[in-house]
Amino acid sequence: MKARILFLTCAFVLAACGQRADMPETPEAATARELVLACADFAATTPDALAQRFGAENVTTQTLPGAEGETYEATVVFADDASRRLVVTWNEARTLVASVSVNNIGTQWKGAGGFTVGTPIAEIERLNVMPFKLWGFGWDYGGWVSDWGLGAFAQSPVPGCSTRMRFTPRGPENVSAMGDTEFGSNEPAIRAADPVVSEFGLMLSAPDAGN
Numbered sequence: 001m002k003a004r005i006l007f008l009t010c011a012f013v014l015a016a017c018g019q020r021a022d023m024p025e026t027p028e029a030a031t032a033r034e035l036v037l038a039c040a041d042f043a044a045t046t047p048d049a050l051a052q053r054f055g056a057e058n059v060t061t062q063t064l065p066g067a068e069g070e071t072y073e074a075t076v077v078f079a080d081d082a083s084r085r086l087v088v089t090w091n092e093a094r095t096l097v098a099s100v101s102v103n104n105i106g107t108q109w110k111g112a113g114g115f116t117v118g119t120p121i122a123e124i125e126r127l128n129v130m131p132f133k134l135w136g137f138g139w140d141y142g143g144w145v146s147d148w149g150l151g152a153f154a155q156s157p158v159p160g161c162s163t164r165m166r167f168t169p170r171g172p173e174n175v176s177a178m179g180d181t182e183f184g185s186n187e188p189a190i191r192a193a194d195p196v197v198s199e200f201g202l203m204l205s206a207p208d209a210g211n
Contacts, residue, residue, distance in 0.1 A: 035084065035108045035109045035110065036109070036110050036111075037100060037102065037109060037110070037111050037112075037200070037201060037202055038112070039156050039157065039158035039161035039202060039204070040157065040158055042097050042100050042161075042202055042204060043097070043158045043160070043161055043204055044096065045096070045097045046095060046096065047075065047090070047094065047095075050075065050077070050088065050097075054077050054078070058077055058078050058079075059075060059076075059077055060075070060076050060079050061073060061074070061075055061076075062074060062075075062076050062079065064076075064087065067140040067141060068140050072089065073089075074087050074088060074089045075087075075088040075089070075090070076088075082104040082105075082106060082107065083104070083106055083107055083108045084107070084108055084109070085102070085104050085107070086100060086101075086102060086109065087100070087101045087102070087103075087201075088100050096204070097202075097204050098203070098204060098205075099164070099201060099202065099203050099204065100201045100202045100204075101164065101199055101200070101201030101202075102116075102117065102199065102200055102201055103117065103166075103198060103199035103200075104117065105117055105118065111163065111165075111200050112127070112152075112153070112163070113127040113152075115127060115197060115200070116197065116200075117196075117197055117198060117199070117200070118196050118197060119196060119197045120194070120195075120196050121167055121185055121190065121191070121195045121196065121197075122191075124165065124185070124197065125185050125186065127152060127153070128148060128149075128151035128152050128153050128154075129151050129152050130149055130150065130151045131149070131184050131185045131186040132145055132147060132148045132149050132151055132153070132184075132185050133145070133146045133147040133149070133182045133183065133184060133185070134146055134167060134182070134183060134185060134190070135180065135181070135182060135183075136177055136178045136179040136180065136181045136182075136183055137167075137168070137169055137177055137178045137193065137195070138173075138178035138179060139178075139179065139180060141180075142178070142179075143166045143167040143168055143169075143195065143198065144164070144165070144166045145163075145164070145165045145166070145167075146182050147182070148163070153165075160204055160205040161202055161203070161204050161205075162202070162203045163200070163201075163202060163203075164199075164200060164201045164202065164203050165197060165199070165200045165201075166197070166198050166199040166200070167195035167196060167197060167198060168195060168196065168198035169193035169194060169195045170193075170194040170195065170196055171192060171193045171194035172193075174189055174192055174193050176189035176192075177189040177190050177192070177193045
């Protein structure tokens with residue numbers, strides 16, 4: 001009798017576990033999973049796949065301001081929702097993603113290691129496992145990372161995909177950290193500016209057709 005009760009109990013537990021495994025994913029869990037910028041999720045994304053993933057009604061084409069007074073055409077996902085807004089550009093043939101970027105304060109999007117808009121430079125340096133280089137502040141390309149060195153963000157499981165990141169100072173204006181010059185992320189002038197991530201994303205290039 002005890003053996004029969006034990007068998008029935010085990011069978012009930014296994015059945016319950018099986019039901020949990022088959023339960024559909026909640027919208028909250030799906031959103032948390034989706035709002036991570038990962039190379040594997042965007043490397044082969046097409047316009048149709050993007051619309052299917054996020055819903056065609058949430059995908060629009062817009063002309064956006066670029067550097068040095070230029071404009072560019074991009075696909076914007078969740079254009080009216082700052083917490084989920086995502087900007088996507090395409091290769092010349094508009095068949096594959098060329099870049100993905102996020103720059104909204106309060107965004108739910110996160111990058112590798114959990115960083116997001118507002119993450120301090122010291123934390124990014126820790127995630128990269130070493131100092132890196134960035135352009136001085138105060139001009140159109142100011143604050144963009146120019147070289148991750150041999151750090152973690154220089155490594156990618158997907159060929160042709162790299163992490164982009166820009167910083168904006170929170171501290172007082174410091175002429176020693178400005179201009180068309182590369183700085184180390186750990187230099188005193190940069191740290192004194194107290195920069196945080198203001199934009200991040202991915203750059204993707206198509207595989208070499210000759211390979």
